[in-house]
Amino acid sequence: MRTLRRLDPSSSEESARPALTVVGSINIDLTAVCERLPAPGETVGGATLQRQPGGKGANQAVAAARLAGRSRMIGAVGDDPDGDVVLRSMAATGVDVTGVGRVPSPTGTALVAVDRHGENQIAVCVGANAEVSLDDVTFAAEDVVLCQLEIELGAVRETARRTPGFFALNAAPAVPLPGDLVDRCDLIIVNETEYALIPELADAKLVAVTYGAEGSALYSHGRRVASAPGNEVAVVSTVGAGDAFCAALVLALTSGLDHETALRAANAVGAHAVGDSSAQPAFFPLAHYLPPPAAPG
Structure with a gap:
């Protein structure tokens, strides 16, 4: 197993480089x-309302920044108060937001319902996410890039064509x-649901x-090469868990960990994420x- 890199940078050059560049969605x-x-x-009463930064792309960028110290976000938000909120929130966690454009469309919004077991229903209003531009964006050979x-x-x-280095895709929501x-x-x-819906993944x-x-x-190529069991944990919300998993897995694999350890x-x-009500937990x-x-012998 190779030594982890970028997880605990010891040089100014490494600390200045984002561990992960995320190109994707930013929502409220x-x-x-x-x-x-x-x-x-049906109408269900008695709910409580929460208003928080989200979006699969932003969730992954924030998770990467918290897990590895620094990340970069490429996306678009509206020229509106919600855009100000999400940009400030990402920047505060160590995300470089200079690649996020401001556009006339409203900032993307997700309408989420979560039950007491942590299960959810989500409807996404795409808004500014439909106007993500790669103008003036460059990717270096050492950049690790993640899209959704x-x-x-x-x-x-x-993004895939212009990325010279490692490119990962969280294929969600599922489309052909x-x-x-x-390739x-x-x-x-x-x-597992998305895997069944996208036969191209075989x-x-x-x-x-x-x-x-x-x-x-x-x-x-359709053959299982590694697996790892789940972690037993009390579920509060599953909304940001998949995004946290994505950021962690990409960081782990590109840092030299073997498949099972990653x-x-x-x-x-x-598992840490499902124990938190936020889509962007610490x-x-x-x-x-x-x-x-593992113990020797």
């Missing part, structure tokens, strides 16, 4: 915390993926699949979540 989350989720056509599918597919494909995009990805991350070089409490696994660390980060440095070394 309006969350109703309910006793149970409503059925179609809450922005236009064309922007994702352009062009063959050139699947370009060094890593694709999905949950040909991908490396796919991480999450199974909730059952853990996660890695597949290469999965175990990412599972531990995801984390320890990633090394805190590594499994203890």
